[in-house]
Structures are given as C-alpha cells and as structure tokens.
Amino acid sequence: xxxxxxxxxxxxxxxxxxxxxxxxxxxxxxxxxxxxxxxxxxxxxxxxxxxxxxxxxxxxxxxxxxxxxxxxxxxxxxxxxxxxxxxxxxxxxxxxxxxxxxxxxxxxxxxxxxxxxxxxxxxxxxxxxxxxxxxxxxxxxxxxxxxxxxxxxxxxxxxxxxxxxxxxxxxxxxxxxxxxxxxxxxxxxxxxxxxxxxxxxxxxxx
Amino acid sequence: xxxxxxxxxxxxxxxxxxxxxxxxxxxxxxxxxxxxxxxxxxxxxxxxxxxxxxxxxxxxxxxxxxxxxxxxxxxxxxxxxxxxxxxxxxxxxxxxxxxxxxxxxxxxxxxxxxxxxxxxxxxxxxxxxxxxxxxxxxxxxxxxxxxxxxxxxxxxxxxxxxxxxxxxxxxxxxxxxxxxxxxxxxxxxxxxxxxxxxxxxxxxxxxxxxxxxxxxxxxxxxxxxxxxxxxxxxxxxxxxxxxxxxxxxxxxxxxxxxxxxxxxxxxxxxxxxxxxxxxxxxxxxxxxxxxxxxxxxxxxxxxxxxxxxxxx
Numbered sequence: 310x311x312x313x314x315x316x317x318x319x320x321x322x323x324x325x326x327x328x329x330x331x332x333x334x335x336x337x338x339x340x341x342x343x344x345x346x347x348x349x350x351x352x353x354x355x356x357x358x359x360x361x362x363x364x365x366x367x368x369x370x371x372x373x374x375x376x377x378x379x380x381x382x383x384x385x386x387x388x389x390x391x392x393x394x395x396x397x398x399x400x401x402x403x404x405x406x407x408x409x410x411x412x413x414x415x416x417x418x419x420x421x422x423x424x425x426x427x428x429x430x431x432x433x434x435x436x437x438x439x440x441x442x443x444x445x446x447x448x449x450x451x452x453x454x455x456x457x458x459x460x461x462x463x464x465x466x467x468x469x470x471x472x473x474x475x476x477x478x479x480x481x482x483x484x485x486x487x488x489x490x491x492x493x494x495x496x497x498x499x500x501x502x503x504x505x506x507x508x509x510x511x512x513x514x515x
Numbered sequence: 516x517x518x519x520x521x522x523x524x525x526x527x528x529x530x531x532x533x534x535x536x537x538x539x540x541x542x543x544x545x546x547x548x549x550x551x552x553x554x555x556x557x558x559x560x561x562x563x564x565x566x567x568x569x570x571x572x573x574x575x576x577x578x579x580x581x582x583x584x585x586x587x588x589x590x591x592x593x594x595x596x597x598x599x600x601x602x603x604x605x606x607x608x609x610x611x612x613x614x615x616x617x618x619x620x621x622x623x624x625x626x627x628x629x630x631x632x633x634x635x636x637x638x639x640x641x642x643x644x645x646x647x648x649x650x651x652x653x654x655x656x657x658x659x660x661x662x663x664x665x666x667x668x669x670x671x672x673x674x675x676x677x678x679x680x681x682x683x684x685x686x687x688x689x690x691x692x693x694x695x696x697x698x699x700x701x702x703x704x705x706x707x708x709x710x711x712x713x714x715x716x717x718x719x720x721x722x723x724x725x726x727x728x729x730x731x732x733x734x735x736x737x738x739x740x741x742x743x744x745x746x747x748x749x750x751x752x753x754x755x756x757x758x759x760x761x762x763x764x765x766x767x768x769x770x771x772x773x774x775x776x777x778x779x780x781x782x783x784x785x786x787x788x789x790x791x792x793x794x795x796x797x798x799x800x801x802x803x804x805x806x807x808x809x810x811x812x813x814x815x816x817x818x819x820x821x822x823x824x825x826x827x
Contacts, residue, residue: 337822338558338815366815371822467731469560469581497730500557 312386321358336414428453519693524741525575545662548803573714574670591728593781640733673716683779739785
C-alpha cells in the first residue's frame with residue numbers, strides 16, 4: 310500500500326526556452342535519470358525533458374495484467390503523478406499538442422493508460438514494450454479524441470511481461486480513439502529496447 | 516596466452532513457472548541452486564543458476580522463469596536444441612526408473628558416437644540428455660539425498676546446435692574457438708576442443724531447409740563459452756571483430772565478465788570468464804540461499820521481492 314511523492318528529474322532544453330516537452334516514464338526497478346539518458350539516441354532537439362520518479366521505483370506493485378484493485382492505490386497515484394507533470398508543462402506555456410510521452414515496460418503501460426484516459430491531440434506517444442493496464446480492459450475509462458496523434462507501441466514475441474495479445478488489443482482501442490498507431494512485434498527480442506525501435510520512433514513520432 | 520576456448524561455461528534457457536523449474540532441477544535432477552538473482556536487464560524476472568557445489572564453469576545451467584503464461588517454444592534452426600549432461604557408467608537405469616517415478620517425459624536409451632544416452636524433457640519441454648561419456652569424467656558431483664555420487668550428473672558433456680547450413684558456424688568453432696571436427700554420423704558433426712577434458716563438445720546437426728526455431732518456454736536463450744580471465748576475453752573480442760563479426764562491449768555479470776555475439780547460424784553466443792565466480796556475495800556453503808541483487812537494484816529490493824514469485 311503506497312502512493313507517490315512528487316519527484317521530477319528535468320533535463321534537455323530549459324523549459325523557458327522550449328516549445329516542446331517530453332515526459333519520460335521509467336519502468337519497474339528503473340529511475341528517472343536512466344530513462345532520461347535515452348535522449349542521447351532520440352531526436353529531442355529543443356525539447357524539455359521531464360522524467361517523474363516513482364516512489365519505491367515502481368509505479369504499481371503487481372503486473373499490469375493483475376486486477377486493477379490489486380495495484381491500488383499506487384496506480385491511481387501514478388496516473389495522478391503524470392497528470393501533475395502535464396499540468397506543470399501546460400502552466401509553463403507548452404501546449405498539449407507539443408507534449409510527447411515515452412515510457413519503457415511498466416512506464417510504457419502507464420503512458421498508454423494515462424493518455425488513453427485523457428485522449429487529445431498530443432505531440433506523440435511512445436510505448437516501448439507495454440500495453441493498456443488491467444486484467445481485462447475497462448474501455449469506459451478511455452475517453453476523448455487523439456485527433457491523429459502518432460503512437461508507437463511494441464513488444465517482443467514472446468515477452469516475459471507484455472503479451473502480444475494485449476498489445477493488439479491496445480492498438481485497436483487507441484485506433485478507436487483516433488490515434489495513428491505504428492506497432493511492432495519483435496520475435497525473439499528480450500525485454501529491452503532495440504535499435505530498430507529507436508529508429509522507428511525517430512522516424513514516425515519525433 | 517590461451518588461444519582456445521575452454522569448452523562450455525554456462526547455458527541459459529527460458530522457463531515458465533519458477534517453482535516448477537526449481538523443483539525439477541534441484542529435486543529431480545539433483546543439481547545445486549548456486550545463485551538466485553534477477554535478470555540484470557529485466558529485474559522483474561528471476562535468474563536461477565544451477566550447477567555443482569561451486570557453480571564451476573561447464574556445469575552451470577541457468578534459467579529466466581518467465582511465469583506460467585509464457586508460450587512454449589519450438590525447436591528449430593539457429594538454436595541450441597539439446598543439452599547433454601555427463602553421468603557415470605551404469606547410472607542410466609537409475610535415471611530411467613527415477614524419471615518414471617517422477618512422471619518425467621523420457622525416450623528409450625539410444626546411442627550416438629558410441630555413447631549411450633537417455634533423453635528427457637524438463638517441465639517446459641527443454642531437451643536434456645544424460646550421457647555416459649567415452650572419455651573419463653573426473654569432476655566431483657554435487658550430491659543430494661536422492662541423487663548420490665554413483666548416479667549424479669558431473670556437468671555438461673555436449674550441446675547440439677541445429678542449423679540449416681553448418682558451414683559458417685563450423686568456421687567460428689574451428690577458426691576462432693580452437694575446436695576441431697572429430698567425428699561425423701550422417702548429418703551430425705562433432706566438434707571438440709582439446710583445451711579441457713569435459714564440457715568440450717559441440718555437435719552441429721545440419722538439416723537443410725529446417726525452419727528457424729521459436730525461442731520461448733523450454734528454449735535455450737544463449738550458450739556461453741569459457742575463457743580463463745578478462746585479458747583472454749578481450750583478446751577473443753579482438754579476434755572476433757577482425758573476423759568481421761559484431762560483438763558487444765565487455766559486460767559485468769557480477770559472477771563473470773561477458774561478451775555477446777550472434778553467430779552466423781543465428782545462435783546467441785556468449786564468452787564468459789572464470790573469474791570471479793559465485794562465492795563473491797555468498798560463501799560456498801550459503802550459495803543459492805539468498806536473493807542476490809546487483810548494486811543497481813539493491814535499492815528496489817523490497818519492491819522486487821514483492822513482485823518475484825515466492826519459492827518454497
């Protein structure tokens with residue numbers, strides 16, 4: 310039983326000078342600084358980087374496929390943490406269509422869950438090995454209109470945590486919300502980020 | 516400076532349920548769990564190391580237990596498809612009866628290259644062989660109350676790599692690793708290194724047109740070959756790059772140092788050092804008892820203990 314204390318690691322272009330920003334969300338056992346270091350490989354010129362840090366280094370205690378109530382209150386608190394970062398960026402003058410999201414693994418799941426619950430035109434959404442959260446997906450939670458927001462979503466086949474079926478299900482829900490989705494399933498890839506994913510993300514989303 | 520690989524170091528495979536994997540290897544097969552840690556690239560997954568008392572290179576089989584939902588893999592080209600353990604002369608009868616009693620899937624005793632062997636499948640379908648080696652195996656066994664020295668495995672004997680075309684892989688073994696082609700039976704080519712007395716064999720099984728395997732539950736993920744130390748590791752790295760292959764930087768795996776490269780046939784090869792071994796964060800007597808985490812994950816211990824399945 311835990312919730313998150315606000316902690317955000319910032320890097321990249323200072324927010325006062327930036328026109329765009331990316332929220333980078335780490336996975337279980339990762340850290341804000343780790344995920345922010347991915348920026349070296351991504352086309353993030355001129356972007357402010359905001360990486361929130363999960364308390365206990367995990368956004369929620371169990372698998373993203375567990376019944377949602379088992380992951381509470383941490384999960385709601387995690388979604389709220391992302392919402393706070395979005396609000397901070399908007400207050401700093403970044404419009405939502407210039408806000409990008411990137412997450413890996415547990416962070417990718419949280420990225421998709423947050424944006425699908427607050428669908429609107431964002432800059433782009435990058436979910437590296439992740440899917441929407443829940444034992445079964447509560448589609449009533451997913452509201453709004455992505456208005457063509459480019460989304461990248463991937464997993465390995467098989468992946469120890471993120472089954473292909475959940476990625477496929479997530480893609481169809483995101484498309485129903487008018488996202489423009491690029492998805493990739495990588496046979497034999499371990500639970501990691503591959504160079505091909507980095508290339509596709511740079512090409513299609515950033 | 517050693518120019519030959521010292522045989523096998525370890526083999527890593529993917530399993531389903533952690534408890535079921537632990538029960539099979541420690542109880543049915545009688546190996547020692549020498550380290551319980553996490554996959555350093557995926558800390559939500561355990562990494563189990565099974566071997567002899569000290570986890571001597573050439574005895575270590577390791578697993579990533581991905582949980583009950585993992586699909587079952589399919590054996591095929593570009594994979595290590597068989598793992599042979601060395602067992603004493605006269606022990607196959609014991610093993611047959613034991614596997615029968617424990618309801619382990621097994622095939623009748625067969626022979627290749629004049630050596631008798633018994634094939635069994637682990638609970639995830641990984642193919643193991645227990646082989647009575649032609650050459651003496653003087654390695655000291657790990658004993659349990661049910662699997663005593665007269666029967667216990669001595670460590671690896673051989674691996675089989677299935678390939679649609681063995682030439683490029685053979686070239687790596689002979690030109691880079693110092694193995695030699697010793698024998699051939701139909702489409703099975705036996706390569707042996709003279710650098711070590713045991714765990715010295717790689718068989719290439721050539722099946723033209725064979726489809727690639729699907730690596731999932733019950734599949735080998737990679738095979739690691741053994742070098743004495745980091746200096747020799749880096750000398751091999753240079754040699755492999757000069758031969759035109761891509762290879763990783765040196766990676767610290769806490770219990771050995773590693774390099775990884777995919778051989779042309781599709782199998783992920785690793786080179787791993789003897790140093791420092793498993794008795795770095797636990798004494799030899801305590802090996803496998805605690806959940807050992809690399810420094811970067813120690814701050815998340817309570818979270819990981821929460822998410823990793825409990826073993827009993």
